[in-house]
Amino acid sequence: MREKLVTWLAIIAGLFLAFNLYRIFLVLPDDAMQGPIYRIIYFHVPAAITGFVGYFVALALSVLYLSSGNFKYDSLAASVTEVALIFSCVNIVLGSIWARIIWGIWWTWDARLTSVLISILIYSGYLMLRRAIDEPTQRARLSAALSIFGCLDVVIIWKSIEWFRTQHPAPVLSIRTGGGNIDPAMEHMIYYNLLAFLLLGTALVLVRSRQEGISREIDSLRRMANAVERHIA
Amino acid sequence: MDPHTISVLYARNFQFMFYGFAAAWVIVALYIISLARRGARLKKELEDVRRLIASEGDEPQLRI
Numbered sequence: 001m002r003e004k005l006v007t008w009l010a011i012i013a014g015l016f017l018a019f020n021l022y023r024i025f026l027v028l029p030d031d032a033m034q035g036p037i038y039r040i041i042y043f044h045v046p047a048a049i050t051g052f053v054g055y056f057v058a059l060a061l062s063v064l065y066l067s068s069g070n071f072k073y074d075s076l077a078a079s080v081t082e083v084a085l086i087f088s089c090v091n092i093v094l095g096s097i098w099a100r101i102i103w104g105i106w107w108t109w110d111a112r113l114t115s116v117l118i119s120i121l122i123y124s125g126y127l128m129l130r131r132a133i134d135e136p137t138q139r140a141r142l143s144a145a146l147s148i149f150g151c152l153d154v155v156i157i158w159k160s161i162e163w164f165r166t167q168h169p170a171p172v173l174s175i176r177t178g179g180g181n182i183d184p185a186m187e188h189m190i191y192y193n194l195l196a197f198l199l200l201g202t203a204l205v206l207v208r209s210r211q212e213g214i215s216r217e218i219d220s221l222r223r224m225a226n227a228v229e230r231h232i233a
Numbered sequence: 234m235d236p237h238t239i240s241v242l243y244a245r246n247f248q249f250m251f252y253g254f255a256a257a258w259v260i261v262a263l264y265i266i267s268l269a270r271r272g273a274r275l276k277k278e279l280e281d282v283r284r285l286i287a288s289e290g291d292e293p294q295l296r297i
Contacts, residue, residue: 035246040253047257086264090257097253101246200261207268214275221282225289 006206013199020193028189040098041186045173046194047091048116050201052154054084055123059151062144074140075212076205077147078130083204085123087197092116103167111160112168115153122150136219 024042031038061077064070095113096106107113126146133139161170172181173190234242 035243037246037250037253039250043254043257086260090260093256093260094253097249097256101249204264204268207272211268211272211275214272214279218275218279218282221279221286225282225286228286228289 002206002210006203009199009203009206013196013203016192016196016199020189020196023189023192028185034102037098037101040094042189042193044091044094044098045190046197047087047094049194050197051084051088051091052158053198054080054087054201054205055119055147055151055154058084058147062147065140066144071136071140071216074143075216076209078127078143079205079208079212081123081126081147082208083201085120085127086204087201088116088120088123092120108167110166110168111164112157112166115157115160119150119153119157122146122153126150136216 020042024039028039030036058077058081061073061080065073065077092113095116099108100106126143129146130139130143133142160166161168170181171177172187174180174182174184174187
């Protein structure tokens with residue numbers, strides 16, 4: 001059932017992405033000021049939002065784990081965080097390449113870029129923490145706490161371009177500005193690609209969470225084998 | 234700006250757009266490959282552990 005769902009999600013996401021790429025490269029015109037490089041926005045912004053959505057879903061799952069103690073929430077939170085981190089990496093790499101042409105630099109330590117980098121470090125730390133701790137309850141509790149803490153930085157990322165004067169542009173999406181800062185056709189393409197990324201992300205999370213389930217099963221079998229060995233001895 | 238400079242800047246602009254999209258696909262592809270490899274490793278590990286338990290115990294169908 002899960003394999004079928006993953007396959008269908010991946011197919012739909014793939015078709016959607018192919019259609020979006022056709023529109024991005026062959027239908028939508030170049031930006032008058034930036035030329036073709038502006039097209040990076042169609043991956044840069046959806047990747048960022050997909051990452052944010054993932055981090056908030058992981059926050060909700062971490063809270064659910066802390067309140068219920070059910071390890072399924074912990075496994076799912078880890079899977080969602082890992083996939084969200086991949087999308088954040090796509091976001092920051094694309095942003096850097098775009099910046100090289102538009103700003104003339106690969107990187108600057110402004111509030112938006114720095115807070116994104118900090119979030120990547122926090123969530124990489126989250127994944128490293130999970131590898132470092134063997135005891136499942138302690139691992140799940142500390143991971144949940146770090147996930148909740150990490151979301152504070154996500155809020156700072158979101159608001160940084162309003163709170164601080166940054167090299168990064170101010171908000172352009174009409175959901176934040178009320179409209180007028182971006183052509184509606186361009187904005188719609190950002191949302192279409194966001195939908196494709198969310199579908200792809202969901203498929204990846206399902207695959208990853210299945211692996212977390214297998215890991216839990218291996219741990220349980222090993223513990224059982226050790227207990228039997230000790231009992232026999 | 235002369236037409237030659239404009240065409241050079243446009244080509245560079247286009248080149249970096251290509252790098253951007255290529256980088257995005259490479260990151261996603263590498264992650265999918267790492268997921269597939271991790272999945273195969275975990276399946277093998279699970280089979281090994283099951284086989285080990287079955288060979289040590291009396292219940293070959295031992296499952297959690």
